Amino acid sequence: MSYCEKCGSKIRESVSFCPSCGAKIHDEINSNDDCVTNENIYQNDESGVVYKYNSASIGGIIVACGTLAVSINTIITQEKASQHKFWDPSDGTYITPGYNPGSITFFVILAILALIILVVSIKKLRIKCKYVECPYCQKTTVIQCDAQSCDCDVCGQKILITNGKPERFHYKEKK
Numbered sequence: 001m002s003y004c005e006k007c008g009s010k011i012r013e014s015v016s017f018c019p020s021c022g023a024k025i026h027d028e029i030n031s032n033d034d035c036v037t038n039e040n041i042y043q044n045d046e047s048g049v050v051y052k053y054n055s056a057s058i059g060g061i062i063v064a065c066g067t068l069a070v071s072i073n074t075i076i077t078q079e080k081a082s083q084h085k086f087w088d089p090s091d092g093t094y095i096t097p098g099y100n101p102g103s104i105t106f107f108v109i110l111a112i113l114a115l116i117i118l119v120v121s122i123k124k125l126r127i128k129c130k131y132v133e134c135p136y137c138q139k140t141t142v143i144q145c146d147a148q149s150c151d152c153d154v155c156g157q158k159i160l161i162t163n164g165k166p167e168r169f170h171y172k173e174k175k
Contacts, residue, residue, distance in 0.1 A: 051126040060121030064114045071111035078104045132166045
């Protein structure tokens with residue numbers, strides 16, 4: 001068991017930062033000097049704003065498109081089936097094999113819900129972010145512009161955002 005050089009708290013051997021004060025443990029060599037850990041998930045635009053792609057929205061788009069395709073296919077199939085009517089002499093009525101009006105209603109409602117999910121998912125596909133310096137590891141990380149707290153992409157520590165400035169979360173100073 002070792003101790004933090006800054007606050008004196010006990011720390012485990014495998015940690016890079018003190019859990020009490022957030023100080024970097026100097027025995028650990030951090031080879032990540034890059035700006036972010038996975039650059040290909042970010043997109044810069046001309047204004048300096050960074051956009052991060054929301055994976056939940058991508059999943060929502062895929063599910064909504066699949067649901068929409070199945071719904072439209074079923075509606076078309078039911079519409080084609082409704083064109084083929086046969087006279088049933090035992091009942092004295094026309095029968096339509098394979099046609100179910102309840103099925104059409106269900107799949108129309110399902111298609112409308114899939115369209116709503118698709119529109120919402122597309123609107124939330126990109127998250128507006130900005131680069132800030134992590135108060136723990138002093139490396140640049142990406143945070144949402146409207147976030148009140150987030151985790152550092154590099155060291156994983158919780159960052160509190162106060163008046164647009166990153167601060168340590170539950171920072172404890174030694175007295």
